[in-house]
């Protein structure tokens with residue numbers, strides 16, 4: 005066990021966990037931030053996507069040490085009250101079915117838009133390729149990303 | 157509606173919290189704090205100010221003193237949107253403003269609710285009358301209470317958007333009369349008038365998913381998000397191959413993992429209890445177990461051989477019309493094709509999990525399950541408890557697709573908590589989820605058509621299945637009735653690979669086989685596939701009986717709608733089209749797939765879909781279901797590849813099992829038939845026809861007929 009100082013959604017935390025613990029499980033089980041989801045544990049589905057210093061990262065496959073001294077953003081901290089342009093576009097397009105993948109989808113898309121305010125269709129598809137949606141909401145995700153991009 | 161954010165004091169907040177069972181409040185409080193949603197969002201999901209007091213009108217409806225109404229959603233939500241659409245039906249007849257409605261998930265309660273099951277696309281179809289009745293009855297009671305207060309005849313009063321008016325122009329809100337109304341006798345259902353379809357104000361309007369805000373802000377809605385006082389986390393080590401038994405194990409390594417508190421055997425499995433999911437999963441990897449191999453360790457080669465032999469064996473028919481032997485004996489030509497499909501995992505994105513707290517007083521179960529009542533009964537049996545001691549609470553589910561019908565994970569959780577004597581959350585890893593079974597049954601179909609004078613004179617389909625055959629009314633689906641001499645034979649073998657329902661059971665593959673077959677037959681007979689189908693539907697009318705569920709006119713209706721909207725038969729150069737029409741789960745669906753060759757690869761670029769599901773309750777969500785079913789159908793037909801070697805599954809995670817991804821999903825154009833008929837379900841029906849439509853289009857693009865899933869293994873260029 006070791007002590008790690010991390011900053012999540014603007015709040016500093018000191019956590020005492022084994023150094024091989026993935027960020028995902030620190031968020032979910034230690035800090036009780038369960039919005040970040042577990043889907044595969046091997047960086048294949050994107051359900052666990054968070055931002056580390058603004059870049060999209062698969063939290064299931066990064067040990068907690070990778071977050072030390074960095075700023076983590078989770079879906080809970082993406083906006084104060086669900087007003088990120090992507091979250092609003094998600095509402096307009098009524099994107100989710102079961103909803104389980106959606107936090108990861110939004111976090112991946114948010115990092116894309118932060119870097120490229122006006123992505124092309126294929127840039128959106130390429131970026132979103134790493135996020136599985138078992139319910140098949142891909143078309144709405146793409147449409148919502150486009151809507152949000154048109155507003156930013 | 158008041159915009160005063162301070163109307164929620166701590167007292168009423170807590171009250172709401174109890175009333176709403178927790179989930180609602182979280183989403184609510186977040187959006188109450190300094191909300192600065194833009195106008196679009198505000199319109200789509202308005203803020204709701206909670207009342208101080210609720211009056212319970214029925215198992216479905218609570219009315220708040222400020223007129224806010226809580227509607228209980230009885231059925232499990234797996235992403236099919238019933239948590240929104242079922243309450244919409246109640247709200248319609250209750251005549252409330254949808255913007256003033258709060259929806260709560262009802263727990264299992266066999267006295268209050270019927271059929272709390274998510275499966276078979278039946279929630280809406282079964283609930284339709286009961287839900288409308290529930291809304292209308294409460295409305296009638298509220299009106300009676302208002303009329304009594306005014307001293308006028310109830311028949312002179314009307315209600316709209318939660319407000320009752322009388323002939324003198326006086327008004328009373330539902331919240332003002334709810335207490336009095338709740339004391340009234342419940343009227344006889346036959347005295348309660350239901351609306352005509354043309355009067356609908358909520359049904360037929362696009363309403364956003366009631367959990368939408370919670371979903372996009374990461375609120376704890378799912379089973380995996382359950383966090384309870386004193387809770388520990390459990391993982392389970394199961395036999396690595398089907399049929400294996402546990403001989404012995406060494407848990408020294410597991411017990412040395414930080415956070416692991418208990419390790420014990422139950423059945424042929426080992427439970428690991430820890431203070432975090434990670435520790436429980438890590439502990440599991442440290443266990444050294446010895447397994448005993450079964451006498452017959454099943455491999456895919458064995459399954460294939462066994463099923464092929466079954467296709468040629470003599471079996472009793474489950475449906476036999478006319479004289480099939482004669483039709484084949486007298487045929488000018490017999491066309492025979494065999495179609496094959498593998499076992500398939502469900503792969504819900506939320507791996508199986510369940511919370512259980514077993515104490516002397518009661519058994520508290522909470523989690524994602526499609527069949528809560530069944531769960532309750534089984535856990536009662538396993539723990540030898542009175543079912544009355546067992547409380548089952550349903551969470552939102554990260555997908556179901558049939559997997560969460562079985563509740564084996566809930567049984568395990570209960571057993572583990574009862575042995576460990578702590579509240580636990582059982583969490584499957586993805587590897588557990590993909591390898592622990594309850595797969596789609598592996599199926600093979602042999603279809604034969606007798607041809608006489610250029611027409612189909614006989615049809616004989618044989619099914620070879622693992623563990624269980626097509627059931628219920630499936631043998632009566634099209635082309636039953638459409639062909640006079642018609643026979644269905646079922647054969648199966650017992651496999652120790654566990655199998656169960658998988659989104660659109662049987663028809664998810666049967667439709668592909670049959671619709672590919674008809675496409676090929678039409679080509680061989682040199683007839684137009686549209687005309688051939690229309691002729692068959694017409695012929696079915698004369699064979700109609702009481703067991704016939706599909707409707708020839710509705711089938712023809714969706715076929716022609718899809719043909720017209722897709723320009724089928726008149727597509728521009730370079731677009732190859734495939735057609736498929738199917739009836740399943742009470743809904744008629746036609747699909748046309750467009751394939752174009754992009755950079756040398758035949759690619760599905762568009763699917764046009766026509767649906768007849770009667771009244772569409774919630775168009776935006778209905779379209780979502782149709783899109784999802786098509787993408788799911790294409791994904792599994794194209795890529796779903798799963799096999800066994802000595803009982804061991806070929807894949808245990810998404811790096812070894814390909815699923816359809818963004819960029820591989822075609823554009824989808826959905827059209828609904830408007831006919832005002834009673835609504836039918838939408839969770840499954842768009843999936844079955846998708847595979848056939850794509851295969852028929854791929855044939856035109858590549859010249860290769862596909863008889864086996866996954867397509868990528870059959871057609872090299874698909875890669």
Ligand code: FES
Nearest residue numbers: 043044047050064
């Ligand atoms: S859980 Fe991290 S990518 Fe799947």
Ligand code: FES
Nearest residue numbers: 103105137138139
């Ligand atoms: S909405 Fe269910 S997995 Fe994406």
